[in-house]
Structure formats: structure tokens, C-alpha cells
Amino acid sequence: MLSYTEENYLKALLHLTYDKKGKKEAGTNELALFLAVKPATVNDMLRKLKEKKLIDNEKYGKSALTREGRKKAIEIIRKHRLWETFLFRKLGFSWDEVHEVAEQLEHIQSSKLIDRLDKFLEYPSFDPHGDVIPNAKGEMKTISRKTLLEEETGHQCTIIAVKDNSTGFLQYADQLGVAINSKIKILARQDYDDLLLIEVDGKTSSVSPKFAGNIVIVCEQCSK
Amino acid sequence: MLSYTEENYLKALLHLTYDKKGKKEAGTNELALFLAVKPATVNDMLRKLKEKKLIDNEKYGKSALTREGRKKAIEIIRKHRLWETFLFRKLGFSWDEVHEVAEQLEHIQSSKLIDRLDKFLEYPSFDPHGDVIPNAKGEMKTISRKTLLEEETGHQCTIIAVKDNSTGFLQYADQLGVAINSKIKILARQDYDDLLLIEVDGKTSSVSPKFAGNIVIVCEQCSK
DNA sequence: TATATAAGTTAGACTAGCCTAACAAATAAT
DNA sequence: ATTATTTGTTAGGCTAGTCTAACTTATATA
Numbered sequence: 001m002l003s004y005t006e007e008n009y010l011k012a013l014l015h016l017t018y019d020k021k022g023k024k025e026a027g028t029n030e031l032a033l034f035l036a037v038k039p040a041t042v043n044d045m046l047r048k049l050k051e052k053k054l055i056d057n058e059k060y061g062k063s064a065l066t067r068e069g070r071k072k073a074i075e076i077i078r079k080h081r082l083w084e085t086f087l088f089r090k091l092g093f094s095w096d097e098v099h100e101v102a103e104q105l106e107h108i109q110s111s112k113l114i115d116r117l118d119k120f121l122e123y124p125s126f127d128p129h130g131d132v133i134p135n136a137k138g139e140m141k142t143i144s145r146k147t148l149l150e151e152e153t154g155h156q157c158t159i160i161a162v163k164d165n166s167t168g169f170l171q172y173a174d175q176l177g178v179a180i181n182s183k184i185k186i187l188a189r190q191d192y193d194d195l196l197l198i199e200v201d202g203k204t205s206s207v208s209p210k211f212a213g214n215i216v217i218v219c220e221q222c223s224k
Numbered sequence: 225m226l227s228y229t230e231e232n233y234l235k236a237l238l239h240l241t242y243d244k245k246g247k248k249e250a251g252t253n254e255l256a257l258f259l260a261v262k263p264a265t266v267n268d269m270l271r272k273l274k275e276k277k278l279i280d281n282e283k284y285g286k287s288a289l290t291r292e293g294r295k296k297a298i299e300i301i302r303k304h305r306l307w308e309t310f311l312f313r314k315l316g317f318s319w320d321e322v323h324e325v326a327e328q329l330e331h332i333q334s335s336k337l338i339d340r341l342d343k344f345l346e347y348p349s350f351d352p353h354g355d356v357i358p359n360a361k362g363e364m365k366t367i368s369r370k371t372l373l374e375e376e377t378g379h380q381c382t383i384i385a386v387k388d389n390s391t392g393f394l395q396y397a398d399q400l401g402v403a404i405n406s407k408i409k410i411l412a413r414q415d416y417d418d419l420l421l422i423e424v425d426g427k428t429s430s431v432s433p434k435f436a437g438n439i440v441i442v443c444e445q446c447s448k
Numbered sequence: 449t450a451t452a453t454a455a456g457t458t459a460g461a462c463t464a465g466c467c468t469a470a471c472a473a474a475t476a477a478t
Numbered sequence: 479a480t481t482a483t484t485t486g487t488t489a490g491g492c493t494a495g496t497c498t499a500a501c502t503t504a505t506a507t508a
């Protein structure tokens with residue numbers, strides 16, 4: 001059984017080694033910065049995690065998750081994102097409020113709880129930030145996730161999240177039919193003023209790049 | 225902000241001083257036994273809680289919650305019971321599985337979370353064990369809660385929980401229309417063999433004392 | 449009421465997770 | 479290639495929460 005703190009170190013390691021594609025290792029100072037503790041503290045914990053065979057490193061070298069460590073870290077990410085989804089969908093938390101509470105909830109130990117929560121939410125694929133939720137086996141879909149602004153013209157996409165939580169944006173989005181899980185397509189781009197002609201559920205509208213940049217989508221066509 | 229451990233001590237103190245009506249204080253050894261730690265450990269913590277003005281005691285004497293300590297303890301009970309209700313009603317946990325997970329969930333710090341959960345569950349009054357859930361102000365209804373076996377003949381009651389979770393009992397109960405929130409009344413008691421003639425939602429049946437002892441009810445008439 | 453037993457306290461020690469300060473190794477810059 | 483800078487390690491110390499062992503006070507009983 002891992003402690004609350006050990007779990008946080010594993011999660012940090014996954015974040016630092018997974019996010020940026022080129023990297024597979026993270027340094028002691030880098031971790032210390034990320035976790036807001038001192039390098040000496042990180043050093044102690046890394047020794048401990050190494051003894052538990054959750055990470056690999058050499059003296060004066062950087063650290064990487066082992067297969068087992070990675071598995072644990074992904075479990076925590078899964079819990080975090082499922083809780084975020086619960087808070088957002090069922091309790092009406094806003095997009096930017098969910099993270100803080102999920103940081104606590106992710107450490108609750110009960111696989112039954114997490115599996116039931118997953119089922120209750122109908123096995124969601126994305127959290128409210130549009131990040132992929134690993135499934136019960138620890139598999140993470142690697143679907144290309146981007147904003148509508150970055151999408152190719154003509155592709156049919158699915159809205160999985162929004163980046164702006166202001167009422168102004170939300171009301172406007174609602175008006176255009178832009179909602180989580182809606183299908184959206186860019187019909188054309190206006191060269192003159194950069195406006196995008198979009199179609200949501202059969203309804204066409206013109207939106208600004210600012211607006212499009214706040215809509216997170218996945219595109220089946222791009223993932224192929 | 226209270227630590228996880230401090231919260232557990234307050235909760236234990238409330239349990240030991242509230243459950244048994246005559247008592248308002250709990251001893252060091254009693255607490256140690258309840259919390260499965262040594263008396264010396266309890267002693268240290270009691271000193272700390274006294275400094276924080278959450279409990280009152282005299283040297284070599286017993287301890288009691290202060291008004292403030294009691295308030296905190298009730299908040300934790302509220303969280304515990306709301307989570308139990310969530311696990312039971314929404315995630316399909318059984319009556320006897322909820323406690324363990326709620327022990328962890330009760331320590332999550334977020335008043336918004338708890339208020340939203342309360343709302344999501346439509347402000348429940350009782351948890352799956354039939355215990356009263358304190359409201360957001362810390363008020364606990366003091367409704368007389370007992371088993372059907374202890375109820376007076378002729379009183380209209382509401383079923384709030386069951387004590388037995390076996391499929392045998394549950395199926396039998398289901399057959400008779402016995403479910404959470406059903407109205408139930410004892411029509412008569414059979415002197416000869418102690419069977420109870422009951423009416424549930426207009427349907428009458430005969431049940432054993434064993435069966436009746438597993439049904440937790442509240443009675444408006446008795447509470448007056 | 450004197451004493452045996454139960455209840456409560458104190459002192460000293462341990463672990464996890466954190467710190468500072470001093471040091472060692474690796475890397476970058478001249 | 480030598481030095482300066484960054485990065486990582488070690489040693490020693492702190493707090494919260496736990497322990498054991500020895501001790502003190504309160505209570506029950508003979």
C-alpha cells in the first residue's frame with residue numbers, strides 16, 4: 001500500500017516524463033520544483049521508491065518510472081480524472097474548480113469505489129479538461145486532442161471540453177449549440193478576418209479564433 | 225485546519241459521549257481501546273486538542289468535547305453519513321460495505337463538495353444504517369429510531385434502513401414490499417407464537433420477530 | 449481504611465516526511 | 479582544459495503520531 005505522499009511522487013514523475021514526448025526521465029531538482037519541496041526531500045523519497053522497485057535511477061542520474069511504478073501512477077491519474085468528471089457532471093462544479101478537490105479524492109483507496117464510479121459515469125473517455133481517462137486496465141487512448149482552432153477544415157470532430165469557464169463564453173457557446181459531446185465541423189475559414197464558419201448539429205455559425213481556441217475537440221479522422 | 229488524525233479523535237469522542245445517553249465524557253483508556261492505539265498516544269493528542277480548545281478535561285479526569293469540538297465532530301459525522309448514502313444509493317454499495325470507504329471520504333476538505341453532495345442526494349435525513357444525517361447547520365434531528373420489533377402496535381412508521389444484508393432477507397423483504405421509505409404499520413401481535421401482522425403499502429403479511437428486528441424505522445407518533 | 453487494581457501520565461524512542469547547510473559530481477562556459 | 483555553475487547527495491534536525499516501560503493517581507474491595 002502506498003502512502004498519500006508516495007502516490008504524489010509517482011504522479012509527478014508521470015507528469016514530468018509523459019507530458020513532454022521526448023523525455024522519459026526527470027531530475028531531482030525538477031521534481032522538487034514541481035512538488036514544491038526541497039531537493040533533499042525528493043532524494044530521500046526517490047531512494048524509498050527505488051527500494052520498492054517503482055522507479056529506476058543511478059546515482060547522480062535522473063529517475064524514470066518502472067513498469068510497476070507507471071502502472072500505479074496511471075491508476076492515480078485515472079482516479080483523479082474520474083473524480084473530476086463526477087464533480088463536473090454530477091455536482092455542477094465548474095471546469096476550473098474540480099482539480100483541487102480531485103487532488104484529495106484521488107487518494108481514496110477502494111478499487112470497488114473507482115470501478116463503480118466509472119460505471120455510474122458511464123465509462124467516460126475524457127475528463128472536463130479534455131484529458132483522456134485511462135480505463136480499468138490502465139490503457140490510455142492516444143487520441144489527438146486539440147482546440148478547434150488547430151483543426152483541419154472539413155473534419156467532423158467531437159467537443160470534449162472547453163477552456164474558458166466565464167459565463168460570457170458559456171452563454172455564447174450555449175447559444176450556438178456548442179456543448180460537450182456535440183459534433184462540430186469547420187466548414188470554411190475566412191482569410192480576410194480569420195473567422196471560422198462552423199457547423200454544430202446542423203446549425204452553421206461564424207466564430208472568432210479566440211472562441212475556437214477555447215473549444216477542445218477530438219477528431220477521429222486525424223487519429224487515423 | 226484539523227489533521228486526519230485529529231478529526232478521528234473528535235469523532236471518537238463524539239461517539240463515546242453521545243451514543244450512551246447518560247455520559248458526556250470519555251476516559252483515556254476508553255478512547256485508546258476505541259481508536260486501537262495506546263493510552264499514552266491518546267494522552268498526547270488530548271493535550272493537543274485541549275490546547276486547541278476542542279475538548280475540556282482535568283488532569284487524571286475524563287474528557288468532553290467543547291461546543292467547538294462538538295461542532296467539528298458533527299461536521300465529520302455529516303460528511304461520513306452523506307458519503308455512505310451516496311455509496312449506497314448511487315453506486316450500489318451494500319449496507320455493510322459503505323462504512324469502510326466513508327471512513328476515508330469523510331476527511332476530504334471541501335465544504336462546497338459536501339453541500340453539493342447533499343443537494344445531489346436531495347438532502348437525505350438518514351444514512352443506509354438508519355442513522356440521522358446532521359444538516360448543514362449541524363443540527364441533528366432527534367427522531368426516535370428503533371426496529372420494527374420495538375414499535376408500538378398501530379403506529380404508522382417509515383422504514384429507513386435494514387440491519388441484515390443477506391440476499392435471503394433482502395429477497396423476502398422485497399416480496400413483502402418492505403423497502404427504504406415505505407410506510408409500515410403493525411396491525412397486531414400474535415401472542416401464541418409472537419408473529420407480527422404488518423401492513424406495508426396497503427398489503428398485509430405476517431412476519432417473525434427475527435424479521436421485524438432487522439427493519440429500522442422512525443415513527444412520527446412516537447417522536448411527539 | 450488499607451491495599452490491590454484500574455486508569456491516566458511521563459519519559460524516551462521510532463518512522464515518515466519535511467527542512468537547512470555543507471558537500472560532491474556533472475555540465476556548461478570561458 | 480580548467481573553472482564556474484548547476485544538479486544531486488549526505489548529515490543532522492524538526493514535527494506529528496505512534497510505541498514501550500516506568501511511574502502516579504484514583505477507585506474498588508477486602
